[in-house]
Amino acid sequence: MATDLSSVANQRVVDTLAARLRRRQVVGSRETALETVLVLRQVISKARFSNIDQLVEIIRSVGRKLVEAQPKEHTVGNTVRKVLHHIREEYHTASKGTAVVSTSKDTLSIAKFVLQGQPRKQNVPQKTTLNESHDMLKENDADDPDAFARTLKPVLMEAIQDVLDELETVHDNISKNAKDHIHSDEIILTIGKSSTVEAFLKAAAPYRKYTVIVADTAPSYGGHDMAQSLSSAGISTVLVPDSSIYALMSRINKVMIGAHAILANGGMFAITGSLLVATAARAHSTPVVVCAGQFKLTPQWNLYHEYGALDFADPSSVLGFEEGNLVDKVDVVNPFYDYVRPELIDAFITNDGDHPPSSVYRLIKEAYDDEDYEL
């Protein structure tokens, strides 16, 4: 229920982002997440609401609009869910204080345990400002409809700033323990251009001497940019075409790839070619490590197993118009992403620690609230 006066401005901001998403002018998990957070921050700062449900509904409607504009960019929905999760947390802390923790301890049942996941996030540090406003959190106040919003907004802004900070420091956090994952004289295989993997490898470079083999994932050829960037950082790099992945796999110690979105079952969507690499690695028992931020965790499943995410790119990079007489006689397929099963992945390195694919469901439970899975 967006309130009328400020909704015009809000909608413009939201519509701009929705249009850019639809036209694919903003592409990439991290960029879309950052843009979404900024839009949400603007929406919330201008929003008028008298109780928590109204606020949640405002954010949800914004989220729904953005996700509809570009359902293939899962991080948009993830960010909205994360913001909602934080908001609810702040609200609970503000209105009930420490009572929340005691209630969870009182009724310990298996159902509660499974539903609430690990209780570690419940211990939110008490903010001193809230102790004062504890009595003043009035909901649905008829005289002063904005009182609730006014008292809660600073807290919400902080919460959103947390989300923003997390997004901005994703690469640093993931690369923190980079040197512990790579040993000397190792040969690592990577494909495409993942900024997360790039940051990870560059972080380990001063401490370890190793080699990186980059496959120039056709047809996006992101591997070329990756190879340039890594070699200019002083890492000895070898650029090979995708056709030699199996040939080289017996010499490779580790495969390190990025993800587009991590799905609820522990599988992931990643750039086309990741399935080949992961399968070849499995055939040689080489560990496959995925570097991804937590904002990529998506509480969804892959229903379309054949074409990863049913997302296709421009076929002219596969068969261009220079092959004039072939263009209309031939079907050209150019999917963006591959779906990689959880059995092919050995570890996810996230900014919140390292996890095997089997515990992804638990991470999702902690990061998002149940009621937000369907925006």
Next chain:
Amino acid sequence: MSATATITMSALPSKSTIKLAPAQSHAEASSSQAQNQPPKSQKQMTKTERREQQERQRAAKAATKAAGPQPSGSNQNSAQVKKGAPPAASTSASVKKGGKGPDGKPTKDTKETTSDDSARGLRIFSHFGLPKPPGPSKGDIHPAIIRLGLQFSEFKIVGANARCISTLTAFKTVIQDYVTPPNNTLSRHLLTHLSPQITHLVSARPMSVTMGNAIRELKLEISGSDIDLPEQDAKNLLCQKIDDYISERITIADQVIQETAGTKIKDGDVILTYARSSVVEQVLVGAWDDGKQFSVVVVDSRPMLEGKKLLSVLSAMGIPCTYLLLPSIGSVITEVSTVLVGAHSLHSNGAVFSRAGTALVAMMAKQHSVPVVVCCETYKFAETIQLDSFTKNELAPAGDIFSSFPLTRSKDTLTLNKQLNLEILNPLYDLTPPSSITAVVTEVGVIPPSSISSIPLALGRTTL
């Protein structure tokens, strides 16, 4: 007492000689100086002379290790060093002054160490070296062979069958133009005449197994030719034998394979093939001509992007085709009914050596329970065993000679050349393990990969 004294004395110069060793590699100048002095025992030598002897020994060791990379110009560097100054100072002197030789000498030394660091990258394929354009021909090379070598090195003729047939055809010309010199027999001299021609071809591009097998047969025929035959008759006989070889082992074999493999294709099938195999092309064209209705998925990949040629042939005939690049294969493999690939050579352990990328295709197909059928003539059988794709492979030349990058991406953004810390490798072949292959179709039958080693028996040879 004196022994320990010498040990402590020698400990000192050894530290300083470590600094010297990279700066000098040829000990010749130093050794020539040493020869001017009569040999003394260690006790009699002064400190500097002992030091010099240590240096000479170390330099000799370094010279034997690093023989070759440093030209003799650095002799003058070491000559400067010997001028009696303490070794540390002289090291810096030789490094700074640059020696009497050409200027780049000391910088070359330091550059060598850094290039060692950057080239530590991959020495997996270093035993190939990159292909060089064929140098000026030494000796009498027939113009047909020169032309062929040029076509090979520019990849105008690709594919195991094509290369073999063109080689044999060129050799026919060579044999017809050959004149036995007096006091020589054709059967012996022709072989020596052919050797430099073969070497020239190998320098253009490493020999394929098919070429190797064919040439071996040819040499056998030549050495077995009758001495009493007049020369022209002998030459005609050899050319006839060559024609028979091509016809039996390649042309007719291909027809048999086409019929056999054609029976594996049914109406409504989706056939997947990788890159361009002449045999698979014949199979598909033959099956379409027989009236079978099927569709083809052509998978292609850098560096050669040969699939486009196959695509134009098939689509010109009206076969419904889908074209995609290798990384996208995971998306279509579930719809495929059979995978047909060609081979460069077959090995005794059942492995198939084929265009780079075939192993990936076969692996994915096996994962999804799609049968992988290799179409291959028996003359491609190599009696060696190959376990990995490194020991015998070929690297495509650097740069973009196949124009394999899409026009949608500007060439500036692509990395086409080697740089510091960056190496570009384009292996052309890879090895598909026997576990990924379902069957091999040859002209002697359809055999499982484990029976590949019995192909010579099937051909009637009693010994391998």
